[in-house]
Amino acid sequence: MAVAPVKLQATGRVARRQAISRGSRYVLLAASLVGVGVLAYLAYDTFDSGASRLTWDFLNNYPSRFAERAGLRSSILGSIWVLAATVVLAFPVAIGTAIWIEEFAPKHWLVSIVKLNLANLAGVPSIIYGILGLAVFVRFYDLGPSILAGALTLAVMIIPMTVIASQEAIRQVPQSLRDGSLALGSTHWQTVRHHVLPQAMPGIMTGIILALSRAAGETAALIMIGAFTFIAWDNTSLFDDFTTVPIQIYNWSVRPSQQGFQVNASAAIIVLMAAVLSLNLLAAVIRERFRRE
Amino acid sequence: MRTVQHGRPQEGAAQDFGETLISLRDLNFWYGNKRALADVTMDFPINRVTALIGPSGCGKSTLLRCLNRMNDLIPGTRLAGEVTYHSQNIYAADIDPVEVRRRIGMVFQKPNPFPKSIYDNVAFGARVNGYDGDMDELVERSLKQAALFDEVKDDLKKSGLALSGGQQQRLCIARALAVGPDVILMDEPCSALDPIATLKIEDLIRELVKDFTIIIVTHNMQQAARVSDFTAFMLSAEDGAGRLIEYGPAQRVFTNPEEQRTEDYITGRFG
Numbered sequence A: 001m002a003v004a005p006v007k008l009q010a011t012g013r014v015a016r017r018q019a020i021s022r023g024s025r026y027v028l029l030a031a032s033l034v035g036v037g038v039l040a041y042l043a044y045d046t047f048d049s050g051a052s053r054l055t056w057d058f059l060n061n062y063p064s065r066f067a068e069r070a071g072l073r074s075s076i077l078g079s080i081w082v083l084a085a086t087v088v089l090a091f092p093v094a095i096g097t098a099i100w101i102e103e104f105a106p107k108h109w110l111v112s113i114v115k116l117n118l119a120n121l122a123g124v125p126s127i128i129y130g131i132l133g134l135a136v137f138v139r140f141y142d143l144g145p146s147i148l149a150g151a152l153t154l155a156v157m158i159i160p161m162t163v164i165a166s167q168e169a170i171r172q173v174p175q176s177l178r179d180g181s182l183a184l185g186s187t188h189w190q191t192v193r194h195h196v197l198p199q200a201m202p203g204i205m206t207g208i209i210l211a212l213s214r215a216a217g218e219t220a221a222l223i224m225i226g227a228f229t230f231i232a233w234d235n236t237s238l239f240d241d242f243t244t245v246p247i248q249i250y251n252w253s254v255r256p257s258q259q260g261f262q263v264n265a266s267a268a269i270i271v272l273m274a275a276v277l278s279l280n281l282l283a284a285v286i287r288e289r290f291r292r293e
Numbered sequence B: 001m002r003t004v005q006h007g008r009p010q011e012g013a014a015q016d017f018g019e020t021l022i023s024l025r026d027l028n029f030w031y032g033n034k035r036a037l038a039d040v041t042m043d044f045p046i047n048r049v050t051a052l053i054g055p056s057g058c059g060k061s062t063l064l065r066c067l068n069r070m071n072d073l074i075p076g077t078r079l080a081g082e083v084t085y086h087s088q089n090i091y092a093a094d095i096d097p098v099e100v101r102r103r104i105g106m107v108f109q110k111p112n113p114f115p116k117s118i119y120d121n122v123a124f125g126a127r128v129n130g131y132d133g134d135m136d137e138l139v140e141r142s143l144k145q146a147a148l149f150d151e152v153k154d155d156l157k158k159s160g161l162a163l164s165g166g167q168q169q170r171l172c173i174a175r176a177l178a179v180g181p182d183v184i185l186m187d188e189p190c191s192a193l194d195p196i197a198t199l200k201i202e203d204l205i206r207e208l209v210k211d212f213t214i215i216i217v218t219h220n221m222q223q224a225a226r227v228s229d230f231t232a233f234m235l236s237a238e239d240g241a242g243r244l245i246e247y248g249p250a251q252r253v254f255t256n257p258e259e260q261r262t263e264d265y266i267t268g269r270f271g
Helices: A012-053 A056-060 A073-104 A109-122 A126-140 A147-171 A175-182 A188-216 A220-224 A245-253 A261-292 B060-066 B097-103 B118-128 B135-145 B165-178 B195-208 B221-227 B250-255 B260-266
Strands: B020-031 B034-045 B049-053 B077-085 B104-107 B183-187 B213-217 B230-236 B242-249
Touching: A012 A261, A056 A073, A056 A261, A073 A109, A073 A147, A073 A188, A073 A245, A073 A261, A109 A147, A126 A147, A126 A220, A147 A188, A147 A220, A175 A188, A188 A261, A188 B118, A220 A245, A245 A261, B020 B060, B020 B213, B034 B060, B034 B213, B034 B230, B049 B060, B049 B221, B060 B183, B060 B213, B060 B242, B097 B104, B104 B165, B118 B135, B118 B165, B135 B165, B165 B183, B165 B195, B195 B213, B195 B221, B221 B250, B230 B250, B230 B260, B242 B250, B242 B260, B250 B260
Parallel strands: B034 B242, B049 B213, B049 B230, B104 B183, B183 B213
Antiparallel strands: B020 B034, B020 B077, B230 B242
8 A cells, every 4th residue: 555644735725725825925916016116107207207307407596487497496495494493393392292201101191192192193184284383373473484484383293293203212112221220220311311212212213304204295284374485585594485395396386387397396306206215215324323333 | 828927037047147238017019909919027137148939920029129119110009018228118208219229239130231332331320320430440340249350351342232141141230239239139130041151140149248238039949049048938829919938047948948838839849
């Protein structure tokens, strides 16, 4: 009798299950390719129509009635001003909030409500923040459609998601590190300052930069507060009127197509995409560098 | 269930018991509604190694963490009774836990060096406590006391995390010593280490006890027998609350326990 006592070749149900398992890989790959494919097509289409306009003059010129002479100078400067002010305003508030919630907040139903609402706030549409900014910063505090009003609006918008990212980073710090520090007779604050924060910093930085890249592309909230303006000069103060790159893109893309502004819009999109990708790359580099140290 | 009321090391040890540094009076401890320690009364002698042994969950680590108020950090816990150190109740309203912890240092189960250099690991505690002497000298002295200096002296800038497990644990001991404590609490300090590293730590404990009071929690009965002068056996009752069953000179507890339950435990009949 040369027949093997057990059969190890796949047959029947096992063969069918294995076939499904092998097939699943391709279905999942296809799902991933949908996203990548759409992105690749958009990138190609944008490059195809806008690359020809990408010159130093385009970056350095003020807006103009003539598409060929119009450029991004004032909107790039405006974006830089607004984003820089946003970081300065949002960073301390967000980190402070996250540290307090994670390290110092008592167990109380009010704190739970605050935590829950941070997640809700992070999901509020940006146009709502724009309305808030218009009512509070532009009108009530009478800042007008200024860089400061824009930065305050964007700061309020990105604080919730920055807080959530920072909380996540702080929670990742192992308890054993806190115990080790406290057992040496350091105070709660010394422990946070010397151990928790340095350990959480890469995660916090990543969160901030990703939030900034969202702010960099923000259009609706800024149009709402009145930043949809023609600026043909360089910003020098937080109280200046301003425009930003995404607003300029919107501005150009709604013009009649035969005037050639669509090409400008495509070229500006390339610039904005490059800036946002650089920010994301910076986040990755910071994360890796901190991790190695 | 009968528990031993007299927490002093019992007869036969009176001559070498010496002065008490920390004493517990009717110590009770709760995690939420769950009682973890029930009416523990005992004295820890100065400049001796006292070992706390007992099966998992008998409350020995909880007891240890009561001695430097590390349990304060766990929300929802409650303590009743007294823990006195140099005759002061460390849970009195005017006592600052930071002051307590700089005098009663702690080494944890899993080595937890800071992700900093060896030098900074040792210097940190001294720095936050406002030490203004010669830091290089303090770091060197602490590392020597922890029997680590010769192994790391050429590269004090190296990360503490780059050391082996046994070295990391000795670094944690050095770090605790640098703050200048009287007492060192050790919570199963060798449970994550191999036998050779374990022996090094045990030798070190015998060396350190000349200058410090050491209280060690261990799962390893041979270790308790080897390193401790006094041994306390704890056990939890059906309600889960840990009680002190027997406490005396290590020699006697291991060779001639008074309690049947102690004998059952150390001969491996349960736990």
